[in-house]
Amino acid sequence: MSASLPTDLEIAHAATLRPLVDVGSDLGLTEDQLEPWGRDVAKIDLAVLDEPDAGHRAKYVVVTAITPTPLGEGKTTTSVGLAQALGRLDKRAVVALRQPSMGPTFGIKGGAAGGGYSQVVPMERLNLHLTGDFHAVTAAHNLLSAMIDNHLHHGNKLGIDVRNITWRRVLDVNDRALRTVIVGIGAREDGLVRQTGFDITAASEVMVLLTLATSLEDLRLRLGRIVVAYTVEGKSVTADDLQAAGAMSVILRDALKPNLLQTLEGGPAIIHCGPFGNIATGTSSVIADLVGVRGSDYVITEAGFGADMGAERFFNVKCRVSGLVPDAAVLVATVRALKAHSGRWVIKPGKPLPEGLLAESPDDVRSGLPNLRKHIEIIQRFGIAPVVAINAFPTDFDSEHAVIQQLCDELGVRCAVTTHVADGGAGALELARVVTEAAEEPNDFRFLYPLEMPLTEKIETVAREVYGADGIDVSPSAAKALAEYERLGFGTLPVVIAKTHLSISSSPSLKGAPTGWRLPVREVRAAVGAGYVYAICGDMRTMPGLPKSPNAERIDLTEDGSIVGLS
Structure with a gap:
């Protein structure tokens, strides 16, 4: 794999795009069902959902990851690369992704169109406004x-x-x-x-x-x-x-209509909605997936951050609403993230990677494997077959990939090394093959909890069975809110737990698969329109975008508007 690539923007600008009508045709969409927004983007008419689908149902695959470093481990690029590879295997595949927020786009994080030769194009349109x-x-x-x-x-x-x-x-x-x-x-x-x-x-x-x-x-x-x-x-x-x-x-x-774009290799990409993954559901829209399953063989979608957050909410919240049953889950892992979970290296956004982290060290990777093992267990807890995708970087070594493969062999889990960033769909062909195998197997998909379970028990169930916590510690204000939400009739809603994405626990400093800790439930709020109750756990400073409590800090003013102090 080449260590040097053109920039993402250079790659995107060099691409020759297919007519969007042809891209839509691959998804079973007619020209009348597309509403053009410029030359290379279109809205999909929701009337398509009212047409009979002749019982067709695509395989439904979610892409998640191990606990990421602050740099991210490549779920979006893997999703795009996998869809491109399936196209090379003569499968009709569509990738359904979130639209990036312009806040992170102009910050350290950057855009979210994928990268290298596994991108959605036009890149600038996707990252800046798109269709508004x-x-x-x-x-x-x-x-x-x-x-x-x-x-x-x-x-x-x-x-x-x-x-x-x-x-x-x-x-x-x-x-x-x-x-x-x-x-x-x-x-x-x-x-x-x-x-x-x-x-x-x-x-x-x-x-x-x-x-x-x-x-x-x-x-x-x-x-x-x-x-x-x-x-x-x-x-x-x-x-x-x-x-x-x-x-x-x-x-x-108009915003309810999903947006049709294309991958670098001309396959359909549906981009729709963009909720944060640390404090919300972290998935693209239900409607995008419903459109995709009607007109393709495979729908590849993504869930934000690790399996403890994105995949758990995808299964417990999104799948309840859509009624779709996932057929397989791709778990993205990187050598650098596993080395970080060894506890020997610290990765900071905006800073160069430590030189020692780039040196060949199968032992460092082996020390971080408990994190990968835990995320495999999380996916299996929902009755879904996981497929580990080793997102390969030029700085990796074969001996380090072998350590990951060995664990997967011991657990009986499929695994493939993928070089889709450097090689596009061709670099993800082995991943595509093992994903198709996994998707053909019968699964035993199940939710983690029934909706009739009390809210406190739902939170504790996620804490124990997904995060591996010993239990939960509920603050007095959170306990009061939970009781009040039960009284108001919100008790049958699912729960979303807002916590750091940098650890399976609620503390970003705890790496690997920490044990012997308890989940601190500091505050609970109801997102009744969205249809869930969310609990804020751990240090709120580690959760960018988290709305502040309306009662957290009050400023007193005189009648003429001058500030007189804090209460």
Whole structure:
């Protein structure tokens, strides 16, 4: 494998793109079902979901990873490379991915179109605006925010407790100065003075429910169920109470339609939605997958971060909504990540890799194998066959790959080395072959918990059976919130646990597969529109994009708007 490649942008610009009508045809889409957005991007008409599918169902494959380093281990490139390789094996394959947020795009992380010769193109369109879906989410979210303040200004007929408003504002830009703001300063006509703030658009509940909606009607119902505040008596206040959901649905009408692009090798790629993986579901949309399974042999989709986070939510949340049963799971592993889990090396974003980490050391890889073993067990816990994809880097050594292969052989798990970044689909052919084998085997897919299980027990079940924790420690405020959500009828929702992505545990400093620890449940909130309750666990500073508690820190102001102190 070559150690030197052109830049991703140079590779993308050198590509010859197929007419998008031809790309859509590979997915069973007619020209009338595509709505062009420029030359190389199209929206897919949702009417396609209403057509009979003749009982066809594609194989459904999720790509996840071991616990990543801050640099990421290549789930997106592996997803694209695998789809390209399946195309080379004469399989009709589509890759369904999230759209990147422009906040991380302009930060250290960069874009999310894949890399090397396993990319989705046009790269610039994908990373910058695309068809404006993120801006539609921003507008719909902030319309609801404005209607809350407008309701307060006009007398607060619903009796909203101003200190218990949970709905903030969003923006698809990293702007720390807006994390906490005071609104309403000025004349009385400018509204009620209160503290609020901005989160990044990818952290919006609207983004998640757009991801999980199955139709425009379902989207409208989910928007109406969004809880934005509570009254002094503790009653929840929803978007429907504020009569905002209809207008939000209109704003999101086009955003609900998935976007069709193509891979570098001309295969179809559906890009839709982009919720964060550390604090939300971390998957692309249900609708994208439903479109894909109707017109292909294989749908390759991705779940954010490691199997403890992305795959768990994919199985327990997304698959409940879609009704789709996964046929296989690809677990991406890298030599550098396993060396990091040995505890001997620290990888920091924006900094060069330690020289010693790049030296040949099968022992370092072997010391990090408990992390890989744990993620294999997590996937198997859901009754799905895992396939380990060793995402090879030019700095790897064959002896290091052999250590990983040996563990897989001992566990009876399929494994393949893939060089898709350097070689495109040709570099992932062996991975494609073992994935097709795994997908043909019958599986015993099962959810981790029944929805009837109490919320506290659901959280503890994930903590024990997925993370390997000894149990959970629930703060008094979290326990109060859990009891209140049960009283309000939210107890039958699934749970999402917001924690660091840098460890299976809730502490980023614990590497490998830590044992003897307990999951600290610090705060619990209800994302009722999206359809889950989420628990914030561990150090919140390790979770970029996490919305702040509305009651975390209050700033007192005089009637004229001057700040008088903190409470």
